[in-house]
Amino acid sequence: MKEYVMGNGAIALGALKAGVNVVCGYPGTPSSEIIETISKYPHEGLHLEWSVNEKAALEVAAAAAYSGARALVTMKQVGLNVASDPLMSLAYVGVEGGMVIVSADDPGPISSQTEQDSRRFAEFARIPVFDPCSPEDAFEMIQDAFAYSEKYKTPVIFRPTTRVCHGYATIDAADSYTPKVFDGFKKDAGRFVIFPRLSYKNHGIIEDRNVHIGEDFSLYKYNSSDGASSSKAVLAGGISYMYAKEFLKDHPETKLIRIATAFPFPESFMLKELDGVDELICLEELSPYLEEQVLKLAGKHKLSVKVFGKLTSHVPHMGENSADGISKILKSFLGTDDELVPERKDIPALPARPPVLCAGCPHRASFYAVKKAMAGKKTYYCGDIGCYTLGNAMPLDMVDTCLCMGAGVTMAQGFSHIDKEGKAFAFIGDSTFFASGITGVVNAVFNEADITVCILDNSTTAMTGHQPHPGTGKNMMGHDAGAISIPKILEGIGLKKVVTVDPLNLDKAIHTVKECADLPGVKAIIFKSPCIAIEKSSTKCMVTDACINCRKCILETGCPALNDVGGNVKIDASLCTGCTLCMQVCPKEAIGGGCVD
Amino acid sequence: MTKDILITGVGGQGTVLASKIIAASAMTEGNTVHSAETIGMAQRGGPVTSHVRIGDTAYSPLIPLGKADVILGFEPSEVVRNINYLSPEGLAVVNTTAVKPVTESLSRSGYDGSEMIEYLKKNVRCVFVDGDRECRKLGSAKFLNIILLGVACGSGELGISKETMLEETGKRVPAKFREANIKAFLAGFEIGEQVFNIPPRDL
Ligand SMILES: Cc1ncc(C[n+]2csc(CCOP(=O)(O)OP(=O)(O)O)c2C)c(N)n1
Numbered sequence: 001m002k003e004y005v006m007g008n009g010a011i012a013l014g015a016l017k018a019g020v021n022v023v024c025g026y027p028g029t030p031s032s033e034i035i036e037t038i039s040k041y042p043h044e045g046l047h048l049e050w051s052v053n054e055k056a057a058l059e060v061a062a063a064a065a066y067s068g069a070r071a072l073v074t075m076k077q078v079g080l081n082v083a084s085d086p087l088m089s090l091a092y093v094g095v096e097g098g099m100v101i102v103s104a105d106d107p108g109p110i111s112s113q114t115e116q117d118s119r120r121f122a123e124f125a126r127i128p129v130f131d132p133c134s135p136e137d138a139f140e141m142i143q144d145a146f147a148y149s150e151k152y153k154t155p156v157i158f159r160p161t162t163r164v165c166h167g168y169a170t171i172d173a174a175d176s177y178t179p180k181v182f183d184g185f186k187k188d189a190g191r192f193v194i195f196p197r198l199s200y201k202n203h204g205i206i207e208d209r210n211v212h213i214g215e216d217f218s219l220y221k222y223n224s225s226d227g228a229s230s231s232k233a234v235l236a237g238g239i240s241y242m243y244a245k246e247f248l249k250d251h252p253e254t255k256l257i258r259i260a261t262a263f264p265f266p267e268s269f270m271l272k273e274l275d276g277v278d279e280l281i282c283l284e285e286l287s288p289y290l291e292e293q294v295l296k297l298a299g300k301h302k303l304s305v306k307v308f309g310k311l312t313s314h315v316p317h318m319g320e321n322s323a324d325g326i327s328k329i330l331k332s333f334l335g336t337d338d339e340l341v342p343e344r345k346d347i348p349a350l351p352a353r354p355p356v357l358c359a360g361c362p363h364r365a366s367f368y369a370v371k372k373a374m375a376g377k378k379t380y381y382c383g384d385i386g387c388y389t390l391g392n393a394m395p396l397d398m399v400d401t402c403l404c405m406g407a408g409v410t411m412a413q414g415f416s417h418i419d420k421e422g423k424a425f426a427f428i429g430d431s432t433f434f435a436s437g438i439t440g441v442v443n444a445v446f447n448e449a450d451i452t453v454c455i456l457d458n459s460t461t462a463m464t465g466h467q468p469h470p471g472t473g474k475n476m477m478g479h480d481a482g483a484i485s486i487p488k489i490l491e492g493i494g495l496k497k498v499v500t501v502d503p504l505n506l507d508k509a510i511h512t513v514k515e516c517a518d519l520p521g522v523k524a525i526i527f528k529s530p531c532i533a534i535e536k537s538s539t540k541c542m543v544t545d546a547c548i549n550c551r552k553c554i555l556e557t558g559c560p561a562l563n564d565v566g567g568n569v570k571i572d573a574s575l576c577t578g579c580t581l582c583m584q585v586c587p588k589e590a591i592g593g594g595c596v597d
Numbered sequence: 598m599t600k601d602i603l604i605t606g607v608g609g610q611g612t613v614l615a616s617k618i619i620a621a622s623a624m625t626e627g628n629t630v631h632s633a634e635t636i637g638m639a640q641r642g643g644p645v646t647s648h649v650r651i652g653d654t655a656y657s658p659l660i661p662l663g664k665a666d667v668i669l670g671f672e673p674s675e676v677v678r679n680i681n682y683l684s685p686e687g688l689a690v691v692n693t694t695a696v697k698p699v700t701e702s703l704s705r706s707g708y709d710g711s712e713m714i715e716y717l718k719k720n721v722r723c724v725f726v727d728g729d730r731e732c733r734k735l736g737s738a739k740f741l742n743i744i745l746l747g748v749a750c751g752s753g754e755l756g757i758s759k760e761t762m763l764e765e766t767g768k769r770v771p772a773k774f775r776e777a778n779i780k781a782f783l784a785g786f787e788i789g790e791q792v793f794n795i796p797p798r799d800l
Binding site for chain 2: 563
């Protein structure tokens with residue numbers, strides 16, 4: 001059945017076609033739609049979950065794979081950092097059923113903290129990696145990834161990038177899905193219990209095996225080349241291969257080599273392809289991985305080929321490649337006379353449209369309450385990852401640090417230990433709290449930090465597209481597992497002060513913050529109010545005649561529903577959610593609320 | 598057929614539905630189609646683009662600069678932001694109704710779209726559509742995307758027939774709004790037909 005799907009949909013449908021039994025993951029752009037697609041095809045014998053974080057996901061999947069089942073784990077590239085502990089060990093132990101870890105890379109970065117390269121992780125863990133270049137290709141390749149994983153009894157990494165994940169194409173999906181029939185776990189302590197002796201033994205076996213896989217990959221159909229044999233050739237991987245193909249359609253005389261399995265590197269294939277090549281340019285995103293492999297190969301075999309790429313400054317290290325960027329590089333490398341399209345000049349200055357917290361976002365009110373309560377005091381505002389990172393923007397300006405998921409809670413502790421004067425706050429979203437905040441709070445109590453933990457509980461994982469999490473209780477099997485209570489967790493850890501407050505009740509919220517900040521030790525405030533995208537309100541605020549146009553509402557909240565129209569404050573009814581923050585900020589009681597849409 | 602169509606606007610304007618209808622229509626007429634949406638940090642009010650590539654030899658998921666046959670522009674400054682994608686002979690369908698940045702009340706850029714429209718008039722082959730007015734005639738701002746689709750189709754430059762597009766539009770809008778959307782499409786189509794009067798521009 002032909003289906004027009006997003007790359008992530010193609011990965012999902014490919015995995016289903018491969019008979020996957022267990023699918024786990026944690027949301028993260030650009031990977032989230034894989035699990036969301038799979039959830040549309042529930043069937044007997046398939047377990048699907050949003051796990052609490054990537055480490056949990058990988059471990060759940062590993063047990064399934066030990067049992068002979070096929071398991072898929074999905075995450076964004078930084079998720080692999082979180083899952084790296086089980087991954088490194090699992091690489092030594094291996095699996096029985098096929099296990100594919102999708103780690104979606106994000107050159108740019110477009111919506112990530114880092115420009116890391118998951119191919120490096122595969123090499124570090126000594127496990128194979130597959131690098132699709134299009135949705136069509138991803139659909140086929142994910143099925144191959146399961147087959148190779150099972151053949152060599154090793155987990156494998158599947159590494160798409162944003163443009164593959166979010167591109168749409170037509171694939172030939174199956175009409176129905178039958179999960180793999182597997183034997184079940186066979187106890188074997190010598191195989192599944194990792195000990196130094198086991199790791200020592202398997203280390204040798206794995207290195208020998210990888211040589212073998214490299215040979216196998218030399219015959220893999222997606223490691224390919226087109227074009228005649230030319231003395232100047234192009235090597236590309238991932239989406240860069242498509243960009244090169246786009247340019248080279250007018251230059252069929254140039255050889256274009258594609259490597260789809262970066263590790264173990266298909267040496268024999270590459271050696272054959274390099275025959276007669278004097279100059280090679282390597283096109284890839286993120287790190288010069290293929291380039292370094294070719295240099296190694298050239299050293300090993302004393303080849304005279306000149307290798308160009310990131311290491312010779314012919315290809316940029318940072319950001320994503322593009323059809324145009326690659327065209328420029330290839331035009332200069334090949335010395336062709338293609339006309340590059342002239343850029344239009346004299347383009348007028350464009351309005352900036354920076355990302356901001358939505359109108360009515362409860363995070364705005366939470367930040368505003370803390371800001372008001374702590375005005376004039378020395379403070380440390382440790383932010384975290386989620387929509388609420390946007391609390392950094394003016395006029396709120398309430399994020400001093402942001403590092404990685406969960407770091408806000410622990411970094412606040414660091415500040416509290418080295419500066420007894422300042423008041424340290426951590427801001428953490430509900431999904432992030434479950435993913436990696438809880439251990440940080442335990443650390444704070446155990447090591448006697450003096451911090452206020454602000455949990456911004458909007459009852460969803462908003463940033464990545466509103467996935468459910470343990471605090472909502474709804475799981476991906478369609479069941480209500482019962483919401484796990486954040487206050488009870490905190491009380492269980494031993495916090496003496498845990499308060500839940502509605503951030504949209506400004507006076508009460510400010511009072512709560514003051515009260516907590518003054519207490520010694522670890523305190524928590526749960527700012528509870530649902531994300532405006534999941535709970536639509538039908539009320540709006542309105543500016544009345546009492547308005548003196550002082551613009552305090554605009555200047556202090558920065559809410560995008562508030563406009564300055566020729567010096568008069570106006571509320572955009574299409575954006576306003578009736579949160580009433582502006583009403584509470586107004587010094588003249590000039591904003592009315594509660595008008596029904 | 599090979600055609601590259603770039604759809605651009607701000608989050609919340611309905612660009613994604615427009616791109617889906619174009620892609621589906623081109624496929625119905627037997628073409629290979631690839632498309633790409635900007636998603637991720639993109640949010641309500643942020644710039645959004647969809648690239649629809651029709652044809653067997655479109656390898657890059659994004660249209661290369663200078664290759665778009667049509668820009669379907671939901672907002673004047675977003676058309677200008679992407680103008681380097683348009684081929685020298687290409688056509689821009691431009692909604693003249695500006696959308697101020699959501700940060701306007703703080704940044705006070707004074708943006709109202711007029712400078713963009715002036716620039717486009719001078720430099721690009723365009724069909725302008727007063728989206729605000731057309732929507733008012735139809736009774737709702739929700740029809741903007743379908744009106745613009747109609748304009749693009751009416752211009753003849755999508756290379757897709759009116760019948761196919763009407764049918765694919767009908768499939769993708771709620772049943773109770775089907776009639777109204779067909780009306781919106783046809784209103785746009787009439788505006789688009791006038792493009793035959795617009796001479797190609799020397800650049
Ligand atoms: C290790 C890691 N995994 C996943 C992500 C992707 N990600 C970004 S924000 C976020 C969670 C946001 O949810 P929440 O904490 O509830 O805040 P909200 O966006 O709802 O305000 C996730 C999973 C990431 N940045 N890092």
